Amino acid sequence: xxxxxxxxxxxxxxxxxxxxxxxxxxxxxxxxxxxxxxxxxxxxxxxxxxxxxxxxxxxxxxxxxxxxxxxxxxxxxxxxxxxxxxxxxxxxxxxxxxxxxxxxxxxxxxxxxxxxxxxxxxxxxxxxxxxxxxxxxxxxxxxxxxxxx
Numbered sequence: 001x002x003x004x005x006x007x008x009x010x011x012x013x014x015x016x017x018x019x020x021x022x023x024x025x026x027x028x029x030x031x032x033x034x035x036x037x038x039x040x041x042x043x044x045x046x047x048x049x050x051x052x053x054x055x056x057x058x059x060x061x062x063x064x065x066x067x068x069x070x071x072x073x074x075x076x077x078x079x080x081x082x083x084x085x086x087x088x089x090x091x092x093x094x095x096x097x098x099x100x101x102x103x104x105x106x107x108x109x110x111x112x113x114x115x116x117x118x119x120x121x122x123x124x125x126x127x128x129x130x131x132x133x134x135x136x137x138x139x140x141x142x143x144x145x146x147x148x149x
Contacts, residue, residue: 098114
């Protein structure tokens with residue numbers, strides 16, 4: 001059968017095969033662990049980036065909303081004389097059957113719509129705003145109608 005030398009070589013070969021198999025298994029496990037930890041790190045980075053993007057979007061949304069509110073507030077902050085002009089403009093536009101809203105001193109959508117109609121009818125710059133040109137023509141027409149009665 002096998003002599004002592006051959007048995008020793010068989011033992012060494014089988015031990016080497018076992019060690020190689022263990023080393024391969026260890027290598028596979030290390031690769032799996034490495035990939036797993038890299039995946040965890042990548043997921044954490046992506047999660048952080050998504051959170052940051054969401055925060056930025058919320059910030060920008062708040063900023064845009066605030067800017068819109070400030071612009072609207074600025075438009076609606078009027079001097080007392082302007083409020084009288086708005087109320088008077090609504091009366092004049094109502095007499096001309098261009099305004100159907102509530103007569104008050106607030107610039108609103110119904111006033112804007114009536115001003116657009118008036119501006120189009122009188123070939124003025126159409127912007128729905130009660131600017132000097134529109135206001136003065138409204139007042140002139142109202143005074144003309146008062147004097148013709």
